[in-house]
Amino acid sequence: MFTHKIWNDLELSKMVDGGVPFPMLSDVGGDIGRLYGIFNEGAKVENRGRFIIDPDGVLQGYEVLTPPVGRNVNETLRQLKAFQLVRNTGGAEATPSGWKPGKTTLKPGIDLVGKVWQAWKVSEADE
Incomplete structure (x- = not known):
């Protein structure tokens, strides 16, 4: 937890106005990392994991990277949105690859099959 605080105070707060807009967790003993399958027993550290859990406690998405590879905060925020x-x-709209707020959504259903x-x-993902 101290590493997170230093990282936020000395680094992130200079890159992201106000620091990270969500809480960071520290798992000193690796218990949570083991539960999520991201604890590296050999190095005694967790791989970089990001888990998106909805208000009902359902895991909706995750990404796990080895420690030398950084994550993309903008991609995490895009996915949260x-x-x-x-x-x-209520699932009446779906977001295609690279979707951003205000861009085209899809209406899932049999009528969409073969017509995405x-x-x-694809150019909308790059805009």
């Missing part, structure tokens, strides 16, 4: 949109629409290419363009 996508999960929120899907939840708020008509409803969504």
Whole structure:
């Protein structure tokens, strides 16, 4: 937890205005890391893990990387917004690859099968 505080105070707060906008957890003994399958027994550290758990306690997404590879905070925030949109629409809308707020969503269903290419363009993920 002290490493997180130093990292936030000396690094993140200079990169992200106000520091990280969500709580960071510390798992000193590796108990949680073992439960999630990300604890590296040989190095006695956890791999970098990001888990998105919805308000009902359901795991909606995760990403695990080895320690030398950093994660993308903007991608995490994009995914959180996508999960929120899907939840708020009761699943009536889905977000395609690279979706960003305000961009095209998809209406899941049999009518979409074979027609995603008509409803969504790959270029929207790059905008």
